[in-house]
Amino acid sequence: MTIRQLRNYIDGRFEDGASTFDKHSPVDGRRVAQVHEAGREQVERALRAAQWALPAWAALPVAERTDYLLALADGIERRFDDFLQAEIGDTGKPVGWAGKIDIPRGAANFRTFAELARTLDMESYMTDTPDGGQALNYAYRKPLGVVGVISPWNLPLLLLTWKVAPALAFGNTVIMKPSEVTPSTATLLAEVAGEAGLPAGVLNLVHGFGPGSAGEFITTHPDIDGITFTGESATGAAIMRAVAPGVKPVSFELGGKNAALVFADADFEAAVDGVTRSVFANCGQVCLCTERVYVERPIYERFVQALAERARSLRIGWPLEPDTEMGPLVSREHREKVLSYFELARQEGATVVAGGGVPEFGDARDQGAYVQPTIWTGLPEHARCIKEEVFGPVCHVAPFDTEEEAIRLANDTRYGLAAAVWTQNLSRGHRVAQAMKAGLAWVNCWFLRDLRTPFGGSGLSGIGREGGRHSLHFYTDPTNVCVKL
Numbered sequence: 001m002t003i004r005q006l007r008n009y010i011d012g013r014f015e016d017g018a019s020t021f022d023k024h025s026p027v028d029g030r031r032v033a034q035v036h037e038a039g040r041e042q043v044e045r046a047l048r049a050a051q052w053a054l055p056a057w058a059a060l061p062v063a064e065r066t067d068y069l070l071a072l073a074d075g076i077e078r079r080f081d082d083f084l085q086a087e088i089g090d091t092g093k094p095v096g097w098a099g100k101i102d103i104p105r106g107a108a109n110f111r112t113f114a115e116l117a118r119t120l121d122m123e124s125y126m127t128d129t130p131d132g133g134q135a136l137n138y139a140y141r142k143p144l145g146v147v148g149v150i151s152p153w154n155l156p157l158l159l160l161t162w163k164v165a166p167a168l169a170f171g172n173t174v175i176m177k178p179s180e181v182t183p184s185t186a187t188l189l190a191e192v193a194g195e196a197g198l199p200a201g202v203l204n205l206v207h208g209f210g211p212g213s214a215g216e217f218i219t220t221h222p223d224i225d226g227i228t229f230t231g232e233s234a235t236g237a238a239i240m241r242a243v244a245p246g247v248k249p250v251s252f253e254l255g256g257k258n259a260a261l262v263f264a265d266a267d268f269e270a271a272v273d274g275v276t277r278s279v280f281a282n283c284g285q286v287c288l289c290t291e292r293v294y295v296e297r298p299i300y301e302r303f304v305q306a307l308a309e310r311a312r313s314l315r316i317g318w319p320l321e322p323d324t325e326m327g328p329l330v331s332r333e334h335r336e337k338v339l340s341y342f343e344l345a346r347q348e349g350a351t352v353v354a355g356g357g358v359p360e361f362g363d364a365r366d367q368g369a370y371v372q373p374t375i376w377t378g379l380p381e382h383a384r385c386i387k388e389e390v391f392g393p394v395c396h397v398a399p400f401d402t403e404e405e406a407i408r409l410a411n412d413t414r415y416g417l418a419a420a421v422w423t424q425n426l427s428r429g430h431r432v433a434q435a436m437k438a439g440l441a442w443v444n445c446w447f448l449r450d451l452r453t454p455f456g457g458s459g460l461s462g463i464g465r466e467g468g469r470h471s472l473h474f475y476t477d478p479t480n481v482c483v484k485l
């Protein structure tokens with residue numbers, strides 16, 4: 001089997017790194033790619049290329065600039081199978097998820113922000129002046145400049161393009177650094193940029209790690225004009241410290257410890273379906289996944305049994321088999337972390353209602369990063385397993401008696417990313433959703449989104465919002481122009 005070479009893309013050309021590291025398959029542990037890690041000098045050159053390309057890119061007529069974005073979307077769609085194979089190869093996620101969510105959303109992100117850039121209006125006010133006249137005020141929005149995009153491994157193409165697309169649409173140039181764990185689709189995106197004729201230097205790719213590597217070189221560089229980052233809360237804190245001396249804009253989409261509240265009046269089957277999906281989608285490795293479920297006492301026992309039944313019957317398998325519902329975790333390293341929480345939960349007094357271990361296949365998958373879908377009950381409120389993000393296919397289920405108690409339990413977290421409410425009482429749905437400490441609150445659904453709405457969280461879950469006009473605000477710098485008429 002050929003080992004793919006994943007290189008850096010700087011100033012419109014692919015080049016080797018200063019060193020290399022190996023990428024292994026999470027399915028069976030095989031070495032699948034050699035990744036070229038960018039050195040400091042390469043990050044510096046990527047930055048200079050992005051600076052050089054910036055004035056012409058920012059000055060392009062919007063229609064021309066957004067034509068490039070549409071060409072990038074077309075390129076992803078034209079090479080759909082390449083992207084699909086690369087994403088599955090890196091993450092082990094089931095083809096049903098990657099083919100329906102990750103790759104289509106990669107293209108959709110470019111289309112959405114192309115459309116937004118083309119239809120933007122401008123904030124403006126007519127103001128009375130002391131001499132009885134008027135002045136026209138308008139907010140003229142300029143690109144931030146060179147934006148550093150640092151992305152995680154869980155939805156590699158989706159989350160990378162979620163930031164690259166608006167950055168480019170609003171006239172910025174970009175240095176992107178994908179996760180070292182999932183470097184493949186970013187490399188394909190750079191290829192597509194070349195095929196689309198994107199001017200050299202507008203989109204640069206550097207591979208590498210965080211500390212002491214490309215991630216740190218980007219975040220500590222004084223000439224980067226803004227940093228947009230998705231990843232762990234602790235990494236966000238480290239990046240915040242790194243950028244502090246430069247006092248520059250940051251947008252952080254970080255971790256979560258999301259709650260689902262199931263009221264006794266919910267459509268029971270729909271709630272079981274929805275909660276199952278929200279806990280186990282992408283092997284629990286979506287920042288929006290539910291890790292805490294609170295169920296109103298009259299249906300608690302029945303709900304736990306139904307959820308456990310679903311967990312046990314999930315089809316865990318080879319990613320490319322169409323009926324596989326759950327693949328491996330992203331890496332053996334991440335599996336160690338998840339398994340350490342399985343152990344901690346036992347020490348903290350959990351009852352393991354489903355799963356709790358590692359599946360055995362008797363084939364090459366035993367060398368991979370699989371774990372069983374797992375359900376806990378009986379943990380005390382203060383348990384670390386209730387407080388800390390596990391980022392695996394696991395949740396804790398606990399009962400509640402009143403709406404007030406449900407809200408208190410759900411909001412007893414330092415995160416503030418997502419929540420879901422299951423009820424057929426419409427007023428309660430709105431009321432509880434609005435009371436959630438969360439940037440996104442769903443009622444009777446999960447993961448649905450309009451890309452124009454604000455996305456992000458507060459507390460340990462992040463700083464700022466992206467999506468639609470919220471992205472415009474992050475990726476541009478307004479000058480208020482006041483014209484005396």
Ligand code: NAD
Nearest residue numbers: 151152153178179209210215216231232235253254255287
């Ligand atoms: P991570 O923080 O380990 O890594 C993310 C990226 O940051 C990688 O590219 C990594 O190389 C880089 N990095 C690490 N340390 C760095 C440093 N000191 N300086 C600069 N760059 C550095 O996150 P992960 O494990 O890849 O992703 C999983 C996490 O991401 C989970 O916590 C999940 O909740 C979160 N996440 C949040 C959202 C959201 O929208 N809120 C979406 C997806 C994932």
